[in-house]
Amino acid sequence: xxxxxxxxxxxxxxxxxxxxxxxxxxxxxxxxxxxxxxxxxxxxxxxxxxxxxxxxxxxxxxxxxxxxxxxxxxxxxxxxxxxxxxxxxxxxxxxxxxxxxxxxxxxxxxxxxxxxxxxxxxxxxxxxxxxxxxxxxxxxxxxxxxxxxxxxxxxxxxxxxxxxxxxxxxxxxxxxxxxxxxxxxxxxxxxxxxxxxxxxxxxxxxxxxxxxxxxxxxxxxxxxxxxxxxxxxxxxxxxxxxxxxxxxxxxxxxxxxxxxxxxxxxxxxxxxxxxxxxxxxxxxxxxxxxxxxxxxxxxxxxxxxxxxxxxxxxxx
Numbered sequence: 001x002x003x004x005x006x007x008x009x010x011x012x013x014x015x016x017x018x019x020x021x022x023x024x025x026x027x028x029x030x031x032x033x034x035x036x037x038x039x040x041x042x043x044x045x046x047x048x049x050x051x052x053x054x055x056x057x058x059x060x061x062x063x064x065x066x067x068x069x070x071x072x073x074x075x076x077x078x079x080x081x082x083x084x085x086x087x088x089x090x091x092x093x094x095x096x097x098x099x100x101x102x103x104x105x106x107x108x109x110x111x112x113x114x115x116x117x118x119x120x121x122x123x124x125x126x127x128x129x130x131x132x133x134x135x136x137x138x139x140x141x142x143x144x145x146x147x148x149x150x151x152x153x154x155x156x157x158x159x160x161x162x163x164x165x166x167x168x169x170x171x172x173x174x175x176x177x178x179x180x181x182x183x184x185x186x187x188x189x190x191x192x193x194x195x196x197x198x199x200x201x202x203x204x205x206x207x208x209x210x211x212x213x214x215x216x217x218x219x220x221x222x223x224x225x226x227x228x229x230x231x232x233x234x235x236x237x238x239x240x241x242x243x244x245x246x247x248x249x250x251x252x253x254x255x256x257x258x259x260x261x262x263x264x265x266x267x268x269x270x271x272x273x274x275x276x277x278x279x280x281x282x283x284x285x286x287x288x289x290x291x292x293x294x295x296x297x298x299x300x301x302x303x304x305x306x307x308x309x310x311x312x313x314x315x316x
Contacts, residue, residue, distance in 0.1 A: 005157030014077045016287035020280045026065040027279075028072070031272040032134040036232035037254050038265070049272045056138055060143040067141035075126035079119050080284070087090050116167030122315030124163060125156040131231035158248060162227040165222060174299075217277050222266040224273060229253045250269025 030052040
C-alpha cells in the first residue's frame with residue numbers, strides 16, 4: 001500500500017508539473033533570457049522583462065518563445081516524479097521507523113532535502129540543456145543531443161553545486177526544487193482542512209502554494225540567478241574563449257554581477273522569477289491536489305486487477 005501511495009503522489013505531481021510548465025513556458029523563456037544578461041546599465045539589451053517579448057513579436061518569432069519546451073517538459077516531468085516519489089517514500093519510511101503519527105518540521109526539512117538532492121543529480125543535464133536552449137538566440141536553438149554534446153559531459157552538470165546547495169542545506173534551501181514549498185504547504189494544508197474533508201479546494205490550494213513559494217523565492221533569488229547564468233548559452237562562443245571557464249564558475253558569475261551591475265544586480269529579475277515560480281508552483285499544487293485522488297483510485301484498481309489475474313493463474 002505504501003509503494004502505491006508514493007507512486008500516486010509521484011504521478012500526480014509529475015502530471016501537474018507537465019501542465020503548469022507548458023502553460024507558463026513563454027513567460028519562463030522571457031524570464032530566463034532576462035536573468036542571463038549581465039551588462040552595465042547603459043548597455044543592456046533588455047531593460048525590462050517585456051522587452052524580450054516585444055523582440056520576438058517585432059521579429060515575427062513569437063513561436064521561438066517555445067524553443068526547448070520538449071526538453072523542459074521532460075526535465076520537469078522527471079524532476080517532479082522523482083521529487084514527489086522520494087518525498088513521499090522518505091516521509092513514510094521515517095514515520096514507520098520512528099513510530100510517530102506525524103512528521104515534525106525538522107524531520108520534514110531533512111526528508112525534503114534528501115528528495116531534492118536525488119532530484120537535482122538525476123535531472124541536472126536536462127536542466128542545463130533547457131536553460132541553454134532558452135537563452136540561445138531566437139530561432140537558433142539546437143536539439144537536446146546537440147546541446148548536451150557542445151562541450152564535454154561535465155558541462156552538462158553546470159550549476160549542480162548550486163542545485164545541491166539549495167536542496168541539501170535546510171538553512172538555505174527554500175526555493176528552487178520545492179524544498180520549503182512542500183514543507184510549508186503541508187503544514188498550512190492541515191490548518192485549512194476541516195472535519196472529514198479529504199482535500200483542499202482548488203482556490204485554497206492555489207493561494208497556499210503562491211504564499212509558500214513567494215517567500216521561498218525571495219530568500220534564495222541571488223543563488224537562483226547565478227545558477228541561470230552558469231547554465232546560459234554563450235553569446236559569443238568563439239570570442240574570448242579564455243574567459244569561458246571563469247564565466248562558468250560561481251565565483252566568476254558573482255564577480256561579473258558585482259562589477260557590471262552592483263549589489264542590486266543579484267536581484268535583477270526578481271519580480272519575473274516570483275511571477276513565474278508563484279504561478280507555476282501554485283498551478284502545480286492545485287492540479288496535483290485535484291488529480292491525486294483519481295490517480296490513487298486508478299492505481300489501486302490496476303493493482304487489484306493484477307492480483308486477481310495472478311490468483312487465477314495460480315489456481316489454474
